[in-house]
Amino acid sequence: xxxFENDYSEGAxxxxxxxxxxxxxxxxxxxxxxxxxxRAKEKIRAAIGDPEADIxxxxxxxxxxxxxxxxxxxxxxxxxxxxxxxxxxxxxxxxEYTGHKVLTVPEHGxxxxxxxxxxxxxxxxxxxxxxxxxxxxxxxISHPTEYGTLYTKEELxxxxxxxxxxxxxxxxxxxxxxxxxxxxxxxxxxxxxxxLCDAFYIGGTKVGALCGEAVVFPRRGAPKRFIxxxxxxxxxxxxxxxxxxxFDTLFTDDLYFAISRHAIHMxxxxxxxxxxxxxxxxxxxPTNQQFVILPNEEMERLSGKVRFSYWGKYxxxxxxxxxxxxxxxxxxxxxxxxxxxxxxx
Numbered sequence: 001x002x003x004f005e006n007d008y009s010e011g012a013x014x015x016x017x018x019x020x021x022x023x024x025x026x027x028x029x030x031x032x033x034x035x036x037x038x039r040a041k042e043k044i045r046a047a048i049g050d051p052e053a054d055i056x057x058x059x060x061x062x063x064x065x066x067x068x069x070x071x072x073x074x075x076x077x078x079x080x081x082x083x084x085x086x087x088x089x090x091x092x093x094x095x096e097y098t099g100h101k102v103l104t105v106p107e108h109g110x111x112x113x114x115x116x117x118x119x120x121x122x123x124x125x126x127x128x129x130x131x132x133x134x135x136x137x138x139x140x141i142s143h144p145t146e147y148g149t150l151y152t153k154e155e156l157x158x159x160x161x162x163x164x165x166x167x168x169x170x171x172x173x174x175x176x177x178x179x180x181x182x183x184x185x186x187x188x189x190x191x192x193x194x195x196l197c198d199a200f201y202i203g204g205t206k207v208g209a210l211c212g213e214a215v216v217f218p219r220r221g222a223p224k225r226f227i228x229x230x231x232x233x234x235x236x237x238x239x240x241x242x243x244x245x246x247f248d249t250l251f252t253d254d255l256y257f258a259i260s261r262h263a264i265h266m267x268x269x270x271x272x273x274x275x276x277x278x279x280x281x282x283x284x285x286p287t288n289q290q291f292v293i294l295p296n297e298e299m300e301r302l303s304g305k306v307r308f309s310y311w312g313k314y315x316x317x318x319x320x321x322x323x324x325x326x327x328x329x330x331x332x333x334x335x336x337x338x339x340x341x342x343x344x345x
Contacts, residue, residue: 005307007326013208019249030238037244043251049191054222056215057243061175062091064213067233070098071223077137082107101134110145114158142173144180148285160196169198178207178260185286194218208259208327212243259327263288266325273338282320
């Protein structure tokens with residue numbers, strides 16, 4: 001069966017598997033203090049243009065969001081996020097489990113608007129009863145968003161300006177960051193993100209790694225005792241080398257960017273194919289996630305031949321479904337999908 005269900009269905013890029021095999025019998029110290037992790041951190045610092053960045057490797061996206069936000073927030077604080085954000089919808093209350101509320105603002109194609117964020121913060125502090133309320137202690141965004149959309153540099157700059165005015169950190173979820181950076185419409189770079197955010201992570205799990213996310217705190221900005229926070233969440237990997245080797249490989253010879261660019265090319269090919277066949281899109285996504293409106297009957301017939309993600313009801317007769325490409329998607333995969341769509345019509 002064809003699968004466009006997500007961007008982590010395959011194992012890992014062959015170069016990563018080879019690197020893990022090549023280093024398998026080299027003895028290393030644990031807990032991320034190995035030479036591969038150190039080398040990967042230096043390569044990431046060079047890529048983001050910040051030689052003083054604090055970098056840590058964690059295993060997965062939800063784990064990373066929970067650990068980072070719990071470390072950034074005081075016990076009296078919550079995190080401001082868009083209504084459709086991953087931390088608000090698809091993380092099973094992981095943030096709330098740590099005692100921090102997710103405070104929501106409206107979303108626009110998955111994105112948060114800086115003007116609305118400012119109004120939210122102004123209204124909070126204008127309320128004389130705010131000492132009885134959960135304080136907004138950080139702002140969470142993702143790039144790309146849950147809908148595959150991207151922040152422009154202007155939008156990210158505006159969000160950063162509001163956060164710095166109110167002295168709260170801006171945290172970017174970068175689970176699919178490679179696909180955002182390599183989009184043909186992207187005008188935000190890794191150095192831009194490092195300059196404008198107080199914390200972000202470079203996703204590996206969805207971009208060619210077996211698992212792993214590289215958490216970055218620019219300008220030596222790691223929260224106090226962050227390693228202890230990681231340990232308390234049960235997120236410390238004894239064999240930290242497993243993550244270090246992967247990111248060392250991803251950031252050698254621009255592999256991370258090359259495989260991300262490939263996924264974008266496959267998404268554009270798929271998008272063109274759907275458009276040529278008269279399908280409509282829920283929104284215009286410039287990344288590897290494409291949201292197509294399908295008649296309910298057609299969706300049911302197709303589900304037996306290809307894997308995709310149901311995203312929600314569009315109207316009584318139609319649904320929104322997501323087709324995702326990845327670093328491993330081939331042109332032949334896309335062609336086969338289009339042939340199936342021809343049969344369904």
